[in-house]
Amino acid sequence: xxxxxQLTKTYETYHRGHSFREALASLVRRKKVTVEAVKGxxxxxxxxxxxxxxxxxxxxxxxxxxxxxxxxxxxxxxADVMGxxxxxHRKRYVARIGAVFGQKSQLLWDIPPIDAFHLNKxxxxxxxxxxxxxxxxxxxxxxxxxxMRKPTRQLSLGERMKxxxxxxxxxxxxxxxxxxxTIGLDVIAKDTIRRFIREMNAxxxxxxxTTHDLGDVEELARRVIVINHGTxxxxxxxxxxxxxxxxxxRVRISTEWPADWAGLPGVRAVKDAGPETELELxxxxxxxxxxxxxxxxxxxxxxxxxxxxxxxxxxxELYRKP
Amino acid sequence: xxxxxKCLLAVMRVNFAARMAYRGDFFISLxxxxxxxxxxxxxxxxxYRTGASFPGWELHExxxxxxxxxxxxxxxxxxxxxxxxxxxxxxxxxxxxxxxxKPRSPLFISMINGLDIDDFGRLASGGVLFGYALAVMPEKxxxxxxxxxxxxxxxxxxxLFAVSLLLSGLLFKWVxxxxxxxxxxxxxxxxQYPGTLFSKGFLNLLLYVLPIAMLGFLPASAxxxxxxxxxxxSALVCVALAVLSWGYWHGMLKQYxxxxx
Numbered sequence: 254x255x256x257x258x259q260l261t262k263t264y265e266t267y268h269r270g271h272s273f274r275e276a277l278a279s280l281v282r283r284k285k286v287t288v289e290a291v292k293g294x295x296x297x298x299x300x301x302x303x304x305x306x307x308x309x310x311x312x313x314x315x316x317x318x319x320x321x322x323x324x325x326x327x328x329x330x331x332a333d334v335m336g337x338x339x340x341x342h343r344k345r346y347v348a349r350i351g352a353v354f355g356q357k358s359q360l361l362w363d364i365p366p367i368d369a370f371h372l373n374k375x376x377x378x379x380x381x382x383x384x385x386x387x388x389x390x391x392x393x394x395x396x397x398x399x400x401m402r403k404p405t406r407q408l409s410l411g412e413r414m415k416x417x418x419x420x421x422x423x424x425x426x427x428x429x430x431x432x433x434x435t436i437g438l439d440v441i442a443k444d445t446i447r448r449f450i451r452e453m454n455a456x457x458x459x460x461x462x463t464t465h466d467l468g469d470v471e472e473l474a475r476r477v478i479v480i481n482h483g484t485x486x487x488x489x490x491x492x493x494x495x496x497x498x499x500x501x502x503r504v505r506i507s508t509e510w511p512a513d514w515a516g517l518p519g520v521r522a523v524k525d526a527g528p529e530t531e532l533e534l535x536x537x538x539x540x541x542x543x544x545x546x547x548x549x550x551x552x553x554x555x556x557x558x559x560x561x562x563x564x565x566x567x568x569x570e571l572y573r574k575p
Numbered sequence: 576x577x578x579x580x581k582c583l584l585a586v587m588r589v590n591f592a593a594r595m596a597y598r599g600d601f602f603i604s605l606x607x608x609x610x611x612x613x614x615x616x617x618x619x620x621x622x623y624r625t626g627a628s629f630p631g632w633e634l635h636e637x638x639x640x641x642x643x644x645x646x647x648x649x650x651x652x653x654x655x656x657x658x659x660x661x662x663x664x665x666x667x668x669x670x671x672x673x674x675x676x677k678p679r680s681p682l683f684i685s686m687i688n689g690l691d692i693d694d695f696g697r698l699a700s701g702g703v704l705f706g707y708a709l710a711v712m713p714e715k716x717x718x719x720x721x722x723x724x725x726x727x728x729x730x731x732x733x734x735l736f737a738v739s740l741l742l743s744g745l746l747f748k749w750v751x752x753x754x755x756x757x758x759x760x761x762x763x764x765x766x767q768y769p770g771t772l773f774s775k776g777f778l779n780l781l782l783y784v785l786p787i788a789m790l791g792f793l794p795a796s797a798x799x800x801x802x803x804x805x806x807x808x809s810a811l812v813c814v815a816l817a818v819l820s821w822g823y824w825h826g827m828l829k830q831y832x833x834x835x836x
Contacts, residue, residue, distance in 0.1 A: 264832050319833055324675045326829060348678035357670050361589060363596040368589050375585035376677050376684075378578050404596065 254428065254459055255298040255321070260330035262291040262316050290316040292483035293330065298461065300427075303454050305474035306463040309572045313483040314463045318430050321461070322352050335427060348377060351426035355433035358405075358413065359420045366401040366408075366416035370423060377424040384423065391419045394449050411442030418449060429453070431462045435469055447472050467565045479571050486571050494567055501562045502541065504532045508552035517547065528555075533562070579683065586687040594692045601693065608696035612649075615767060616641045616704060632769045635711045636799055642701070642708035643798075644767040644791030647728065649694075649701025651735035657689020658682070659755055662743040667751040669833050681828055682821075685743070709798075716798040723797035727806060730813040731789045737813070738762065740820040744827035766790030782809040789813055 267283040270276075291313040298304050308314040319325040321332060323339035323346055332339055337346035360369045374384045392398055395415040400408060408416070414434065421429060431450075435443045443466075450460055450473055462469060470477060470491070477494050479487040487497055506512075507529040514522050514530065519538025524531040534544055541559070548554055594601050616638055623634040632640075648656075662685060665671040674684040709715075716724070742755040766787040770778050781788040786809045793806045 319672065322672075322676050324672045325831070325833060343675065344678050344680070347676050350676070352676050354672070357668075357673055359673055361593055363593040364589060368592055372585050372589050375578075375582045376679060378581075378678075 254300040254302075254335060255296075255461075256331075256333045257297070257317075257321070258295050258331045259293045260291055260295070260317065260320060260332060261289070261293050261328045262313070262320060262325065263287060263289050263328045289483055291320070291327070291480075294480065294483070294485050296478055296485065296488055298459065300459055301454065301457055302476060303450070303460040303462065303474050305470035305477040306461055306480065307465075307467075307470065307477060307568060308463075308480040312480045312572075314480050315432060317480065318432055318461070318463055322350065322430055323347055348424065349427050351421035351424070351429040353414075353417050353421045353429070353431050353434050355414070355431075355436040358417060360405045360413060360416055362406050363404060365404055366397075366413075366419070369405070369416075369420060370401070373420055373423050379424055383425075387423055387425060388419070391422055394452060395419065395445060409442075411438050411445075414438060414442065414446065415449075418446065422453065426458065428459045428461070431460060431464075433464055433466075434462070435464065435466050443468070467568060471564055479568065481572055481574065486574060491564070495561050495564060497567060497571070500536045502534045502536055503560045503562055504534050504544070505558045505560075506530055506532060506548065507555045507557075508548065509555055510552045512548070512552040517544075520544065582679070582683075582687055583690075586690050587692075590690055590692050604693045605696040605699075608693065609700045612645050612697060612700040613704065616645075629769050629772055631771055635708065635713065636795070636801075637769065638704075639708040639712065639798060640769060640791045640795040641767045642704040643728070643731070643795040645697070646701035646705045647731040647735060647790050647794075649698035650732055651739070652697045653691055653694035655686050655689070655736055656694070656739050657691050658685045658739050658743045659689070659746070659759075660691075661685045661689040662746040663751065663753060663755065666746055666831065671831060672833055675831075682740075682824065712798075714800075716800070720798055720800060723802060723806075724794050727789065727794035727797050727810065730786075730810045731791070731794055733813045733817045734786055734789050735763075737816045737820040740817075740824040744820070744824040747827040747831050763787055763790055766792060768792070783812050786810075786812045786816065 264287075266286050266288055267279075268286050294313075294317065306314050306318070316325065320327050321334060321339055323343040326340045334346065335349055337349075339346050359373075360366050361372075370388060373379075379387070392401065395418060397412060397415050397419070400412045401416060401419070405413060405416070418434070434450075435446055438446065447469065450462075454460060454473075460473070462474060464470060474491065476490055477487065478485055479494075487494060489497070503523070512530065514520050514532060517539065519535040521533045521535075522530055523533050534541070536544075539547075545554070545557075548557075619637050619641060620634070622628070623637070628634070629637050661674075662671070665674065665688075674688065675681055677684050738759060742759060746752060746755065762785065765773070765781055766789070768791075770781060770788045770792045773781065778788070782805055789806075789809055793802070793809060796802045796806065
């Protein structure tokens, strides 16, 4: 469904210092800097997938998304989405995709979302009957029946975001690009949005999701692509992601005797909170059964929980790689 | 075409609804716009009352030129001049992205997004002034004069469209420059005076390089029966300018870099 080959985006920007002298000098001459935002990335996404597209700020994920939505022309490389080259067949292509940009609203500030929905109906040329059916379905799923008749400026962020989803889905797109769709939302609104995405995905819609909220990724994505410094540093399933940094576990342990973990190979204390210590255990160096035996022999285990490494730590370590 | 018209009507309906959210501001804007547009003809009237004049041009002729100029702007501003504001704001904020994910030509989407209900005040003032100028004409124009006027007035709109594309295109590269409207005023002000006031060289510039004379002087001359052959050559320049500016705008659009995500 989506195939990207050696996609590259380079652009020029200007650097200027912060001092008055530098600001003055920039009136005459500005230092031009070439930025390689995306450096030849390749991947393939199948129909019906939900893919988390992750990366730190400035990694190149939004630029990639903009190229895949036909907004930006790449410097080089190829992309094929549903048989279209996004930047070449933009008009026909965008009629088949949807996009939600968490920080850029498609709604109109002073008027109710329902008016903006009708505007999209005209722009996409959605027939009246199909529009009614889709709108009813989306409104029910997202629970915004009354909300969509209030002026947008009077809506809460969560209500607005639900309406943004309706805007993006009214023409029944086959692929939807989501750029930080849950940014700033409370847990209930996040849950509604995530349930909505799952329901739409069950109906065959493919989602590409960029987010900094790893809860979105854990709850929605079956596959994750991590991009950093413009290149893909990981592409695989969530389980593979947690295993990516080796076979590590997070162990919370409390012992009868004061413990000193510094000398144990493969063990690193993450947090020492009084009687309970949080450790990171590399089971490749010290197998779990050996760790338990050692800990019990030396300090007598009072309580212990073992869990997989949290995904945010895995991601953080991937981001930190040069 | 039908689908485009539907879009246009939908946008007009939405814009009207949005504007009615601040009715007070809407009516004040309309009043200011009407007053502003009437200012120059009023000054012209005062100048003629003192005994001074534009050499070779009667008061009703000078008023007609300015009325045609105001009417042309009155059509251009609400319908397509908003492209400039749309580009100015949206390129700076990076929200031009949202227009590129719509299945329409970016130019059409920019145009309908820039549609401004307030600017219909300009159309009203242009219409009123044009009606007044026609009413005070001692000899009414005949059918061929009206036909010539219609063609040249269409060219005036083409020039304004081309200028809006040139200025809007500039904003893809020259992000956030709000001075483009000052540039527009400076460029077009010569269109509201009789061309014979200017030197031959400068008039040629206004006829054949950037055909600003088309905005008021030439279509009004058609109604006054004072048209010469230069108008039709100038009309060809208008069409060429429109084609060039259309290509320029699309070329500049390719340079759109969006804003940080």
